[in-house]
Every structure is written in structure tokens, then in C-alpha cells.
Amino acid sequence: MKILVPLGTRPEIVKLAPVVKALEVAGHEVRTLATGQHYDANLTDAFFDELGIHPAIRWELPASEAERVGAILSGAMTEVGTERPDLVLVLGDTYTVPLFSLAARRHATPLAHLEAGLRSFNETSMEETNRKVAAVSARLHLAPTELAGRFLEREGVDPARIRVVGNPVIDVLVAKGITARPVAERHGVLVTAHRPTNVDDPVRLGTLVEIVLHLAATVGPVSFPVHPRTRSRLIAAGLLGRLEVEGVTLLEPVPYEHMLELLSTSKLVVTDSGGLQEESAYLGVPTIVLRRSTPRWEGIELGMAALSGVDLDRVRDLATRFADPAEQARIAAIPCPYGQGDTAAKVVAVLAEDAMEELLAITEPDLTSWMPS
Numbered sequence: 001m002k003i004l005v006p007l008g009t010r011p012e013i014v015k016l017a018p019v020v021k022a023l024e025v026a027g028h029e030v031r032t033l034a035t036g037q038h039y040d041a042n043l044t045d046a047f048f049d050e051l052g053i054h055p056a057i058r059w060e061l062p063a064s065e066a067e068r069v070g071a072i073l074s075g076a077m078t079e080v081g082t083e084r085p086d087l088v089l090v091l092g093d094t095y096t097v098p099l100f101s102l103a104a105r106r107h108a109t110p111l112a113h114l115e116a117g118l119r120s121f122n123e124t125s126m127e128e129t130n131r132k133v134a135a136v137s138a139r140l141h142l143a144p145t146e147l148a149g150r151f152l153e154r155e156g157v158d159p160a161r162i163r164v165v166g167n168p169v170i171d172v173l174v175a176k177g178i179t180a181r182p183v184a185e186r187h188g189v190l191v192t193a194h195r196p197t198n199v200d201d202p203v204r205l206g207t208l209v210e211i212v213l214h215l216a217a218t219v220g221p222v223s224f225p226v227h228p229r230t231r232s233r234l235i236a237a238g239l240l241g242r243l244e245v246e247g248v249t250l251l252e253p254v255p256y257e258h259m260l261e262l263l264s265t266s267k268l269v270v271t272d273s274g275g276l277q278e279e280s281a282y283l284g285v286p287t288i289v290l291r292r293s294t295p296r297w298e299g300i301e302l303g304m305a306a307l308s309g310v311d312l313d314r315v316r317d318l319a320t321r322f323a324d325p326a327e328q329a330r331i332a333a334i335p336c337p338y339g340q341g342d343t344a345a346k347v348v349a350v351l352a353e354d355a356m357e358e359l360l361a362i363t364e365p366d367l368t369s370w371m372p373s
Contacts, residue, residue, distance in 0.1 A: 005030055006034075120294055121293055190271070209243060272290040
């Protein structure tokens with residue numbers, strides 16, 4: 001098959017790298033396209049080099065959100081219409097996903113959605129809307145877990161179109177030989193925060209600073225790779241200096257393997273990232289999620305992670321619980337609920353199914369003698 005794979009942000013680069021490689025090994029003609037949603041080289045170039053995935057084409061986008069969305073949609077329409085792929089494969093929930101979904105449907109091109117079925121049930125979440133656009137556009141839904149598959153079925157997706165394949169980020173960890181550290185060798189806290197709802201709100205941003213300082217004083221040294229957006233907001237609010245204290249290490253965005261090293265050696269992760277919830281589950285590291293909902297419910301159900309929002313009192317209580325040695329040992333022993341490292345192989349196998357050509361086909365119905373009821 002001729003497969004178009006657009007890459008929007010760092011998580012898409014990381015997660016799609018093993019899938020692209022597996023598809024190429026299987027004989028598919030894969031065209032990767034970097035849409036430019038992450039314009040900082042620390043968030044893109046380093047990851048392309050590190051993961052061995054080099055896009056055939058790269059876009060540069062305008063500065064404003066509206067112009068960027070318009071540029072991606074315009075480019076997607078042109079790309080799909082000109083290249084005429086047999087399949088467009090998207091992952092996740094960034095703007096790249098719904099915009100390529102629309103372009104694929106406009107040109108009657110089948111769409112496969114990887115990481116399908118994640119639901120946070122947060123009506124204010126743009127990512128939730130992006131996932132749902134993909135859900136109504138996709139011919140093939142590649143869900144990471146059984147729960148995600150059930151969410152799709154509840155929304156009316158035909159079960160015949162759903163395949164549970166795990167999450168490809170686990171493929172990356174397995175391929176890199178990343179393993180969980182013994183609990184006794186872990187120390188300190190890894191903190192990340194980048195979501196606009198957290199860092200663009202001055203009150204929440206101030207509370208985030210207090211959370212970091214509290215963790216440094218009570219749990220252990222804090223490593224805080226600061227996202228460009230977060231850094232600019234901290235500077236604008238005059239808060240960056242408050243974090244330049246002993247026990248808090250502020251870092252520029254770090255290479256992926258460095259991030260995994262920080263993660264695997266930490267006693268606790270405090271984050272608003274989605275991908276880190278999966279990676280920390282694989283490594284058995286307790287995670288406090290700086291959100292009030294999450295599309296990754298499996299970790300919550302197992303007690304590996306907990307939702308806190310940007311709430312200092314709740315973070316304080318959860319940090320005390322998760323830092324307990326018995327709780328550390330319990331979480332370290334739980335198998336990862338997000339996959340076993342064979343997602344890319346499963347995607348290749350799904351596309352090789354005998355019925356796949358018929359399943360992916362987009363045809364105009366003939367309803368002249370029948371009306372839906």
C-alpha cells in the first residue's frame with residue numbers, strides 16, 4: 001500500500017517511528033510528512049534524528065493558531081489530492097489528526113486512526129473534539145486498549161472496524177532496552193507541564209510553582225524540563241525566578257532518551273502530559289496527573305496514577321501516599337496496561353488481513369429503495 005503518515009508533534013514522532021519502520025519492512029510505500037505543529041527544533045529535529053525517522057516533506061506554519069490550522073488543512077487537502085495514497089494513517093489528537101481526516105474524506109481516501117478511542121469526557125478539551133472527528137472519519141480504528149475499543153462501540157463504531165493493538169510508545173521503550181529501575185535506586189521527582197489550561201492561567205501557574213517547591217522540600221530534588229510555552233508564561237508572570245532555588249533543576253526540553261532516564265530514575269512523576277502517563281506505567285513509576293480528567297483511565301483504575309488538577313492540597317496528599325515504600329513496590333509490580341511492545345507488528349498484521357481492502361473501501365451507497373429509520 002501507499003501510506004501517508006503525517007506527524008504533528010513530538011508524541012506523534014515518537015509513537016509513529018516504530019510503526020513507520022515496520023510498515024516499510026513489510027513492503028509498504030510510506031510517505032512521512034512533518035506538519036510543523038512543533039516549531040522548536042528541540043521538540044522535533046532532535047527526535048527525528050534520535051528515532052531514525054526523516055520526513056519526506058516538512059512544512060513551516062504561520063505563528064497564529066487560526067492561521068496554523070488553516071495552513072495544515074490547506075496543505076493536507078493538497079497533499080492527499082496530489083499524492084493519492086491508498087491510506088492515511090494518523091495518531092492521537094493534535095490538530096494534524098482531524099485536519100488530515102477531513103482531507104482524506106474529501107478525496108475518498110481511507111483513514112486509519114492509531115490510538116483510537118481515548119476519551120477524557122472533558123467537553124472543554126480540544127483534543128477530545130479532535131479524537132471524535134477522527135472517529136467519524138476513520139475506516140479503521142486501532143485502539144490501544146480494550147477500554148478504548150469499548151468507548152468506540154458505545155459511540156456507534158462498528159466492532160468489525162476496531163482492532164486493539166496496544167500503544168506504540170511501548171514499542172519504543174522495548175526497542176531501546178529501557179527497563180524499570182529497582183525502587184531503591186529511584187529518587188526525586190520529574191515534573192512537566194505544558195497544557196494551555198494549566199500554564200496560560202496565571203492563578204494555576206502560580207499554584208504550579210508552589211507545587212514544585214513543595215515537592216522539592218518534601219519528596220526530593222525536582223527535575224523540571226520546561227516547555228517553551230511554559231517558560232514564556234513563567235517569565236511573563238515574573239515567576240521563573242521563584243523556581244531558581246536549591247532542589248529544583250530547570251532544564252531546556254531534553255532529548256527523548258534523557259527524558260526516559262529522568263523518568264526511570266524518579267520516585268514520582270507529576271505531569272499534565274498524556275504520553276508520560278503511558279511511559280511511567282511501563283516503568284512502574286507512580287504518577288500524579290495535573291488534570292481533572294484523562295483519556296488514560298487504565299492507570300487510574302490500577303492505582304498507578306491519580307488525578308489532582310492543579311491543586312496543591314491534593315498533590316500534597318497524593319505525593320505522601322505515592323512516596324510510601326510499600327506503595328512504590330506495589331506500583332512497580334503492576335504490568336503495563338498500555339501494551340507489550342508489539343503494536344507496530346500488530347498494525348502490519350491488521351493491514352494484511354484478507355478483508356482489509358473491502359473494509360477500507362469508501363463507496364457511495366444506493367438508498368433509492370430504502371430509507372434509514
